Amino acid sequence: QKEVEQDPGPLSVPEGAIVSLNCTYSNSAFQYFMWYRQYSRKGPELLMYTYSSGNKEDGRFTAQVDKSSKYISLFIRDSQPSDSATYLCAMTHSGGSNYKLTFGKGTLLTVNP
């Protein structure tokens, strides 16, 4: 079992839909959780970062962490065609080598106009 599991999709939704992206993890030492967005042939860019259980909101994006279930989610409200990209979850622990991010494989999202 990989440390981080993420459904690769692809996921196709109509413009304006609410999108839910999810990752599960097995390492209870993970303390920092991130969502990156990667457009085709570009590098990943950080969207959301959180280190505690609960919800964190930024505009149309909400990151949710449930450490008891080892489950994280990213919600996108009022999705736009410009949101079409691959979304990668990433996480790390609080120990000495916490620079080493562990990524999910990414979910390819298409938002259709």
Next chain:
Amino acid sequence: GAGVSQSPSNKVTEKGKDVELRCDPISGHTALYWYRQSLGQGLEFLIYFQGNSAPDKSGLPSDRFSAERTGGSVSTLTIQRTQQEDSAVYLCASSPGTSGADTQYFGPGTRLTVL
């Protein structure tokens, strides 16, 4: 300001040749990372630099892979005697520090194809 830049953007090489991939981090960032992104495998950590030293090379897949960083800035990832399984996108990232709380900023990557 300028982000992380990588060159070349694409590299096609023949099996058995050596290749060098270059990364220019964000100015002032002390930490630099190399990752590999291949189909079906996701992003995998290769190596981490703090300044010019590489305290963590644990992700390098074989001794054909090496990396160096000079002047606390530019880094070069070298792959010797390339194999077809080395085909992937090689991503470089930099961050101001090395805490898990520090954002890693990624470059656009070098797409390596080994024929």
